[in-house]
Amino acid sequence: MVKYWQLAEKYGCDVLELNFLNEFGLSHGLVIKKGGQDIAEDQAYRVMSRRRRIVLPTQVHGCGICRVDSMFDKFYPDRVEADGLMTDRNDVMLTIHTADCLPLFLASSDRSCVALVHAGWKGTAEKFAARAVEAFCGEYGVNPRELVAAIGPGIETGCYQVGPEVAEQFPAEYVRPDASGRWLLDLRNANRDQLLAAGMKPCNIYVSDLCTRCHSEMFHSYRREGKLKGKMIAFMEVPDD
Ligand SMILES: [Zn+2]
Structure with a gap:
């Protein structure tokens, strides 16, 4: 059986790595629960930041992607409001928080620039x-x-019930009715199709089938837990080499 992911003990916490990205030599991961215990975020960040400067955005469910360049330290001494980060620096680690939302890891195949x-x-x-x-392609001159x-672990269609006010914002191919008269939303395929529409090749896209709501031993889930006790930390960086 093909193994699509693996667990690594990194930076003092449990980290899930996607083998698809490992095959490209891409340094990345998702900090998950350790033995079912909640993620100690402060501790994780403390350990991770010994390696590189951590960039931690304030996420606002928007469409802002911030370039972490040489001027970043000067203009963003604290936190930047964004739901995406990109960089070609090899001295920073990009991070975002997720629970049921999808973490999307992006990189040029030569590993010179990455985004989260x-x-x-x-x-x-x-x-x-x-x-x-x-x-990303515009900033770094990369062909899509x-x-x-x-697309990392997130909530699967069968677990993601939404109301009509959400369902109506998506094309019909991504929503289907469930038995209770509400709708189920397919975030994974909607995002995968956007990557394809942006010019990416199908063979260069991997979609994890791990559902954050189903796997309580590994993941926090907003839908399962309601008021969250913690979130996963996705990270990505330009490799040292
Ligand atoms: Zn599920």
Whole structure:
């Protein structure tokens, strides 16, 4: 059986790595629960930041992607409001928080620049993934056909019930009615299709089938827990080499 992900003990916490990205030599991960215990975020950040400067945005469910360049430290000494980060610096680690929303890992296949995107239903409805690819390719002069992307663990269609006010913001192919008369939303395919529409090749896109709501031993889930006790930390960085 093909193993699509693996657990690594990194930075003092449990980290899920996607083998698809490992095959491209891309340094990334998702900090998850350790033995079912909540993620100690402060501790995780403290340990991770010994390695590199951590960039931690304040997420607003928008479509802003911030370039972390040489001027970043000067103009953003604290936190930046954004749901996406991109960089070609090899001295920073990009991070975002997710619970049921999708973490989208993006990189040029030569590993010279990387991006991390947080896509919930709002960002997905506004085609954030496609806009992020466009911004990334524009900033770094990369052809979308040379991009690699992975959509990490998030909520699956069967677990993601939404009301009509959300469902109506999506094309019919991504919503289906459930037995209770509400709708189920397919965030994964909506985002995958946006990456394709932005010019990416199907073989360069991986979509994780791990559902954050089903796997309580590994993930926090807003839909399962309601008031969250913690969130996962997705991270990505330009490799040292
Ligand atoms: Zn599920």
